[in-house]
Amino acid sequence: MPKLSTIQWAGLAFFLLAIFVAVPGFIAASGRSDLYYTLTSVALLSIASAGVWLTFYIGRINIGQGAFALIGAYVSAILVTKAGMSFWLSLPLAGLFAAGVAVLIGLPILRLRGVYFAMISLVLTQVVTLTALALPITNGAKGITSIPLPGGVSILGLTLIPDFATLENPRLAFYYSACVLMVLTFAAMYRLVNSRLGHLCRSMQQNEELASSIGVNISYIRIIIFAISSFLGGIGGAMFGSIAQSVYPSSFQVADSVNFMLNCFLGGLGYVFGPMLGTLVLYFGWDLLFELGRFQLLAYSSLLIILMLFLPNGLLSLRLPGKKGDDK
């Protein structure tokens, strides 16, 4: 089991202070409360990207996370609007539902490797979009709108989470919630990667035949990982829907699925925290290129290609020499 070094503890403390204290402080001082929405989005997208990263960890290129984000968003929206369920209960259920769908879809398609799996996964987002358009419960193209803000949670009269509708600044509340979710997600990812399951994933990524020769049930592990991945997609999507207070069939598109994958590439497939950095850089990078107008996409794609050529192991490989890889 991994034990954190002093430097890692310090890094963790610094990071927590930065996102929970420094950022809100900066926003309050500068009055740029629009940043809350941006940073909340980054946090939620990085959760979904973390799932994609995990499927990379078993050697599968997953370009279908948008599908599971969309499923999560709809499940939560339906549970909240139609069944009157608390958002906070609908959140894990949305993740579990997405994971369940992933098990059903994964059984046949996870046998595929390389470009074949990637191509099939690319279709998933479109399939879910079309399903959402067709089903009565998802309300077709009109989508589900006017989703109420998350209610409060209290145990024995003690308020754990306040009712967002009564808050002066629900944006700050969403920001905190997204950050807490993100921290929990990446803590769990770190733990998973350094536990036996993570070791088995690495063995499968490097050689599936050898892994099965030493008794690893590779199809079982693949399903588990794909389910966890989709759970994270579902959670991220559900939270997004709640912030936007609406879900449409186009809320997550194929382009989003591609971006989830690019976030992982950019941050570095060898680093658990890669998707977090990748999402941040890519999200802000896209906005910065806004000035370029119609050349935005061209510049964006070229930059990505250049980055992958020169930094095939992602941004996190750009670190002090001698410390490589122990951030696992």
Added chain:
Amino acid sequence: MSHLLEVRHVTKKFGGLTANSDISFNVNENEILSVIGPNGAGKSTLFKMISSFLPTTAGEVLFKGERISNLKPHVVARKGVVRTFQETTIFKSMTVRESIIVAQHLRARASLAGYFWGTKTAHEDVDSFGQYADDLIEFLGMTEIANEQASNLPQGNLRALGIAIGLATDPKVLLLDEPFAGMNHDETMKMVNLVRKVRDDRGVTVLLVEHDMPAVMNISDRIVVLNFGEMIAEGTPAEIQNNEKVIEAYLGSADDEIGI
């Protein structure tokens, strides 16, 4: 002595090609049995069917009286029948010690969730994996390279690592496909002694495919000979060396030598 492994009328067809035709033989507990034959005779195919990496077209393989053919590889490994690969097959970006630790999967007592939450059993397992790895590394004489990444090791060590990974599963039967390939005489003799030690000290029954005839004659208790998918002989090394059909098969294939 009871038969540990029974190969019964096993046949494998790839389309029109019959790679194995009605092969039957038994393997005794604690035996070293070699399967020899010219290239393309069907030796690797036979090993893949015994370890359920390939389904049989007909026939079956029994381990302790239980069918192990036409299952999944990990199920057969779980029962204690583990193969190594003819091609160098290792976990490239793991060290020797990491590979041996991950290969102890079957010795795990805690569940995957148990490792995630760090239960007491999981901690005990992790300690025991490390201990077992260190013991095995010493047993195999790999102490110096224990913390080397596999991709940095020379070819000779990679073969040994492949065997180490198989051994780490604590198998009852280990199938080695050309473990001495590409080794010089001294390296081969070292490996021959190692394989014998694996049998003697760890009680592992060994099935071996090998082309190095002196090594095969030296190490084997019994030998099975395949030619064009047919089993043409079975016997002790002395019997095989004097078998007409075997000599003919090897002379017929011109360049191979039986090394008598």
